[in-house]
Amino acid sequence: MNAALRNWRTALAIALLSVGACMAVASPAHADELTGTLKKIRDEGVVVIGVREASIPFSYSDGGRTIGYSQAIALAIVDEIRKTLGQPNLRMREVTITSANRFLMLVNNQIDFECGSTTHTRERENVAAFSNSFFQYAVRMIARKNAGITDFPDLAGKPVVTTAGTSDERLVRQLNSNKQLNMRIASAKDHADAFAAVKSDRAVAFVMDEPILYGFRATDPHPDDFVVTGTPLGYETYACMFRKGDETFRDLVNGVISRMQTSGEAERLYNVWFTQPIPPHGINLNYPLSQEMRAMFAHPNDKALD
Incomplete structure (x- = not known):
């Protein structure tokens, strides 16, 4: 093998090793510093x-x-x-x-x-x-259609439910304080329990994210009994x-x-x-x-x- 060929093969090997090293550094799957x-x-x-x-x-x-x-x-x-x-x-x-x-x-x-x-x-x-x-989405509420609830002022002095630990809970409590509505607000452990409170008439409305309310309404055996309503409390x-x-x-x-x-x-x-x-x-x-x-x-x- 002549010197030129040996030098070419050596250069090629070094180049391939360099490419491999760069790829290893670029790939987090193989990097030692993966964090x-x-x-x-x-x-x-x-x-x-x-x-x-x-x-x-x-x-x-x-x-x-x-x-x-x-x-x-x-x-x-x-x-x-x-x-x-x-x-x-x-x-x-x-x-x-x-x-x-x-x-x-x-x-x-x-x-x-x-x-x-x-x-x-x-x-x-x-x-x-x-x-x-x-x-x-918008934050609104779901209520029974025959309850006469169309907007948040209609909830004054009434039992209302939302889900504990949600941004909606903060919004409805803030509304209650700012507008002095005297709502009796309960915080359910999850969305299903909150909607169940409306179905059992323990609350007149469930305040939550609009698409979730539509989801409960659509999957209820009697969807036409409920309405999603209210001027949005906010958008999130x-x-x-x-x-x-x-x-x-x-x-x-x-x-x-x-x-x-x-x-x-x-x-x-x-x-x-x-x-x-x-x-x-x-x-x-x-x-x-x-x-x-x-x-x-x-x-x-x-x-x-x-």
């Missing part, structure tokens, strides 16, 4: 996601598994985690959370992230980090939630959500859960995509609205 949520998931061999039991149609149980609009986004994020770590068979475990315990479970590492019906507010940024928004957004200070994981989650929204996949997913019959009873929420949601899909962002 945060991705390191936890890799080390434990499982990704743990928080799910809801009755946040229809976002994250809820159909009797056998968790399904919904938000759950589909969560599963897309899990797939991206598997690709990033190079672990296509990475296990996924679901942990049921409630409005009251979800932040504590996140901070205590009992879940890795959650995409359900968690509102992104500036105050909550002190506890958790939030992804790009995936839903925008849902986002996925994960631990603070983890920019690598934030980039991964936001990358998934942004691609879904700008590619048209998010709108197709929306139509599946809000404009077509959904499990388990085949009820259609008839809740078409708003112009505000279209604008959000066109320009993904992680800004709180409060």
Whole structure:
């Protein structure tokens, strides 16, 4: 072998080794300095996601598994985690959370992230980090149609229910104080219990996120007995939630959500859960995509609205 050929092969080998080294540094799945949520998931061999039991149609149980609009986004994020770590068979475990315990479970590492019906507010940024928004909605109420409730002043002096640990609880209590309505406000442990209070006439109205109210109305055996009503108390957004200070994981989650929204996949997913019959009873929420949601899909962002 002549000297020129030996030198060429040596140079080629060095070049290939350099490329391999750069790829190893660029890939977090093989980097020794992998930190945060991705390191936890890799080390434990499982990704743990928080799910809801009755946040229809976002994250809820159909009797056998968790399904919904938000759950589909969560599963897309899990797939991206598997690709990033190079672990296509990475296990996924679901942990049921409630409005009251979800932040504590996140901070205590009992879940890795959650995409359900968690509102992104500036105050909550002190506890958790939030992804790009995936839903925008109004805060309203559901009442029996024959109760004569059309707007929030009609609730003066009456029993009202909301869900404990939600931004809606803060809004309705603030309204009660500012307008001196003397509402008797109860805080239920979850959405299903709150709606049950209206059905059993223990409360005249359930104040909550508008799409969740439509979900309960649509899936009730007698949907025409109820009406979603009231001038919105405010407008808010849902986002996925994960631990603070983890920019690598934030980039991964936001990358998934942004691609879904700008590619048209998010709108197709929306139509599946809000404009077509959904499990388990085949009820259609008839809740078409708003112009505000279209604008959000066109320009993904992680800004709180409060």
